Amino acid sequence: MKTKLIITTGAALLFAAGVLANAQRDAIVASLASQAGVSSFNADAGRAMFLGNFTGGKEATPSCTSCHTNNPQAQGRTRVGKVIEPMAVSRNPERFTDPEKVEKWFRRNCTSVLGRECTAEEKGNFLAFMISQ
Numbered sequence: 001m002k003t004k005l006i007i008t009t010g011a012a013l014l015f016a017a018g019v020l021a022n023a024q025r026d027a028i029v030a031s032l033a034s035q036a037g038v039s040s041f042n043a044d045a046g047r048a049m050f051l052g053n054f055t056g057g058k059e060a061t062p063s064c065t066s067c068h069t070n071n072p073q074a075q076g077r078t079r080v081g082k083v084i085e086p087m088a089v090s091r092n093p094e095r096f097t098d099p100e101k102v103e104k105w106f107r108r109n110c111t112s113v114l115g116r117e118c119t120a121e122e123k124g125n126f127l128a129f130m131i132s133q
């Protein structure tokens with residue numbers, strides 16, 4: 001009985017955490033949509049940015065895939081070899097749930113790869129792609 005109660009409670013807590021994470025992610029996407037003045041984002045455009053090669057940023061990092069690999073479900077690596085957990089939300093449900101973290105890394109990584117900050121539309125498209133993965 002006791003074990004069953006613990007398991008049920010654990011499952012309920014995990015479920016609640018998942019619901020909360022989704023709500024937090026939805027709020028970030030909604031905020032980007034209002035900044036961009038659009039009602040929805042385009043996952044294909046997000047995929048194209050993720051896989052694209054750019055020349056405006058640092059030579060060592062011409063693409064998001066330089067660190068995140070071209071498979072969103074796989075672990076990536078920083079330039080110094082530190083593991084980066086998968087970007088795909090299906091593999092990593094904590095992804096894109098903390099607005100400050102999302103903004104900090106978009107700012108840093110878009111500057112490294114594109115040589116400029118990403119627009120709200122580019123960020124939303126990128127999140128739409130990672131949410132679909």
Ligand code: HEC
Nearest residue numbers: 061063064066067084085095096101102105106109110113
């Ligand atoms: C130089 C290596 C590197 C490159 C290139 C890179 N990233 Fe990242 N990215 C990281 C690291 C390191 C983190 C933080 C660690 C983590 O979240 O696991 C991160 C995290 C992020 C996050 C925050 C994820 C979250 O959970 O909130 C976003 C968004 C992101 N990257 C987008 C991009 C985009 C878009 C590009 C291409 C324009 C890109 N990254 C290119 C290394 C990189």
